[in-house]
Amino acid sequence: MGAIFLTIVLDLLGFGLVLPFLADEARDAFGCSPFVGTLLSAVYSLAQFVFAPMWGRLSDRVGRRPILIWSVAATAVSNLGLGIALAWGHSVAWLFVARIAAGMATANLGVASAYIADITSKEDRSKGMGMIGMAFGLGFILGPGIGGILAAHPIGGRHGPLACFVAAGLSAINVLWVLGGVRESLAKGSRAERTRPNLAALSSDPMLARIVLVNFVVVFSFSSLEQTFRFFNKDAFAMGPTATGMLLAFIGIVAAGIQGGFVRVVGPKLDESVLVRAGALLQVPAFVLVAVAPTVGVWLLYVGGAVLAIGNGLSQPGIAAYVSNRAGKSEQGGILGLSQSASSLGRVLGPAFGGLIYGGLGIRAPYVAGAIGMALASAIALTLAPARQKTSTQMS
DSSP: OHHHHHHHHHHHHHHHTTTTTHHHHHHHHHOOOHHHHHHHHHHHHHHHHHHHHHHHHHHHHHOHHHHHHHHHHHHHHHHHHHHHHHHHOOOHHHHHHHHHHHHHHTTTHHHHHHHHHHHSOSTTHHHHHHHHHHHHHHHHHHHHHHHHHHTTSOBTTBSSHHHHHHHHHHHHHHHHHHHHHOOOOSOGGGSOSSOOOHHHHHHTOHHHHHHHHHHHHHHHHHHHHHTTHHHHHHHHHOOOHHHHHHHHHHHHHHHHHIIIIIHHHHGGGSOHHHHHHHHHHHHHHHHHHHHHHHHHOHHHHHHHHHHHHHHHHHHHHHHHHHHHHHSOGGGHHHHHHHHHHHHHHHHHHHHHHHHHHHHHHOTTHHHHHHHHHHHHHHHHHTTOOOTTOOOHHHHO
């Protein structure tokens, strides 16, 4: 568990390092429009959407460890390539190549989740997924801050390459850590000789289809907030980048604390469907609080952010654990990869939707829409059967 935790922290730390500067550098150094600069994030998530279920299904056949080793090594190479392209490149196309390659490589969260599923009992599954969520949160908290500091030291007159080279170095360390600290979790006797297509596996259990849909709606709504939050804070409260960063760090710390603390302690005592429902329901009033904060005061923004973090900290590990407990033993990687793919699709479409209605309908629009989205996710979650209630067909 500790080895996988550190693997995900280093993986997400490397990803978060590039967030403070990549879009700006694409605009300033390569002459791109802001829209093209933001597409560098979109193609990353799009590559994850395509490749996450593929790596998951492959891990069901060959084991988790080889896929984790390959993906972390490819992450190191893609970060190195991005740094070289930023420092000495003349075409933005190479930035896109590097980000697509990084998205392909880091589409491994489903495999990491399957690894946790292999080594935990059904009762402890949410506890294990909470550790993944905590690692995810720590990577996003630390990465952007470190990346912003490193971006202040240019290479070749350009900001950002140093952060990319550091990210590549972290990924290289991660490769050594996986080689030495991560043992194979899927016994050869438990591997699938061939796997059904992921959508066919979903059709065998309607609950799996519903939870994947819940995952998509939750991530879609949440990511529309993430990508408009800086605009909102500046336009409504005149907050600077540092204040926004502190607010995001506060939200990340609360979410990581819920996932690493409350979910680890209480999660094993509850069915995962309860965590999903509670998390989705809490995020409805959280989005409403954020939407009305400009009328009340900045303190309500912090309250709304804290409630949002608590809700998300419950729903995300609950969703992963629910998927794992419902999926068949030989299809863990494929179904968890498909769930990660749904998350990636939400991160592709959610920011575009949020930006569109922010500019077209007003600064509160993404958060009102987020509350509606979370209400929809809650309604679907209420129809979920218990995660550990399995038929004999599903258990086989």
